[in-house]
Amino acid sequence: MSVSDDEVRDEYTDGTVRIRNPNIELMDQDILYHLALGSESHDLVEMFGDVKFVCMGGTPKRMKDFAHYIMKEIGHKLPTGTCLSDISQYSYRYSMFKIGPVLSVSHGMGVPSISILLHEMIKLMYHAKAKDPIFFRIGTCGGIGVEGGTVVISEDCVDAMQRNYYEVPILGKPLRRPAKLDKRIIRELKALSSVEDPYETVSGKTMCAFDFYEEQARLDGAFCEYTENEKLNYLNGLREAGVVNIEMESVPFAALTHHAGIKAAIVCVALLDRLKGDQVSTPKEVLNEYQLRPQKLVGKYITRYLQHKGRISFEGHGSMAVKSPRRFKLVQQESETFE
Numbered sequence: 001m002s003v004s005d006d007e008v009r010d011e012y013t014d015g016t017v018r019i020r021n022p023n024i025e026l027m028d029q030d031i032l033y034h035l036a037l038g039s040e041s042h043d044l045v046e047m048f049g050d051v052k053f054v055c056m057g058g059t060p061k062r063m064k065d066f067a068h069y070i071m072k073e074i075g076h077k078l079p080t081g082t083c084l085s086d087i088s089q090y091s092y093r094y095s096m097f098k099i100g101p102v103l104s105v106s107h108g109m110g111v112p113s114i115s116i117l118l119h120e121m122i123k124l125m126y127h128a129k130a131k132d133p134i135f136f137r138i139g140t141c142g143g144i145g146v147e148g149g150t151v152v153i154s155e156d157c158v159d160a161m162q163r164n165y166y167e168v169p170i171l172g173k174p175l176r177r178p179a180k181l182d183k184r185i186i187r188e189l190k191a192l193s194s195v196e197d198p199y200e201t202v203s204g205k206t207m208c209a210f211d212f213y214e215e216q217a218r219l220d221g222a223f224c225e226y227t228e229n230e231k232l233n234y235l236n237g238l239r240e241a242g243v244v245n246i247e248m249e250s251v252p253f254a255a256l257t258h259h260a261g262i263k264a265a266i267v268c269v270a271l272l273d274r275l276k277g278d279q280v281s282t283p284k285e286v287l288n289e290y291q292l293r294p295q296k297l298v299g300k301y302i303t304r305y306l307q308h309k310g311r312i313s314f315e316g317h318g319s320m321a322v323k324s325p326r327r328f329k330l331v332q333q334e335s336e337t338f339e
Helices: 005-009 044-048 060-074 111-128 183-192 228-240 250-259 284-309 325-337
Strands: 053-057 096-099 102-106 134-143 151-159 165-170 173-178 201-208 243-247 263-273
Touching: 044 111, 053 060, 053 111, 060 096, 060 102, 060 284, 111 250, 134 250, 134 284, 151 183, 151 243, 151 250, 151 284, 165 250, 173 250, 183 201, 183 263, 183 284, 201 250, 228 243, 243 263, 250 263, 263 284
Parallel strands: 053 102, 053 134, 134 263, 151 201, 201 243
Antiparallel strands: 096 102, 134 243, 151 263, 165 173
């Protein structure tokens, strides 16, 4: 069973985020327990109604660093004596920082982790009545035929079988959702990359793996039942098919945002060329600089967008807007029980 592209695209004309779940409106409260937020405990419209960009990356530290970076880029000012606060600190799973119209959120590693977050982030944007939010995944990857430090803009997303859809078994039957990214944003990101950068920026297909070792043809896992030549033949076959990098979140990210009518794009940096090895031996300080490169490109996009719209300075720092203290406490307790 599959969902038609036209069926999805034709429904989203007013900028709202669709959740496609009639049960949500029948609930006393929708608890986003992996984020420690609730639709009645918190004033989600007050807290997130102005969000224009949702930027996701693997680790809490990376997304906190991005929050500080984008804060400087867009001229966001914190009230005197305050610092960035982790809105989802009571979830103990994901971290979330709000910088004016930008949310910086960690998504963990792999398909299950990012799919959980996406369900709740899409619902959050729905409850907040956010209009036309743009989602970015900012991450790391293994390159195929590109050197470490190369920035990769994903044109398309495929799985290890080179299928460009996200297949989920629902009620025992496979459902396929097309993994589509926004072509216009991809073009604009490519136009923002500079020939003066001391590194290359490329674009192409991104392969999403569900496993870090064997599915990515690594030779250094606990198990390896193929030869180095077989590995290289496989990776070269991917390269010939237009795949330029491998990571572990792109397919569900593209499919779920597309299904919700949300424009999205992916920018990663290659930590190494997988044709030359499996383990990252680059010094930590160099890797830290590598990870800034996708942030700079996405930051440039956000800054240009806000300058074009005439909005470049914002006050506030993502503080809580609690509607019901009792429900607020219950949401915290509910979130803590799901370990």
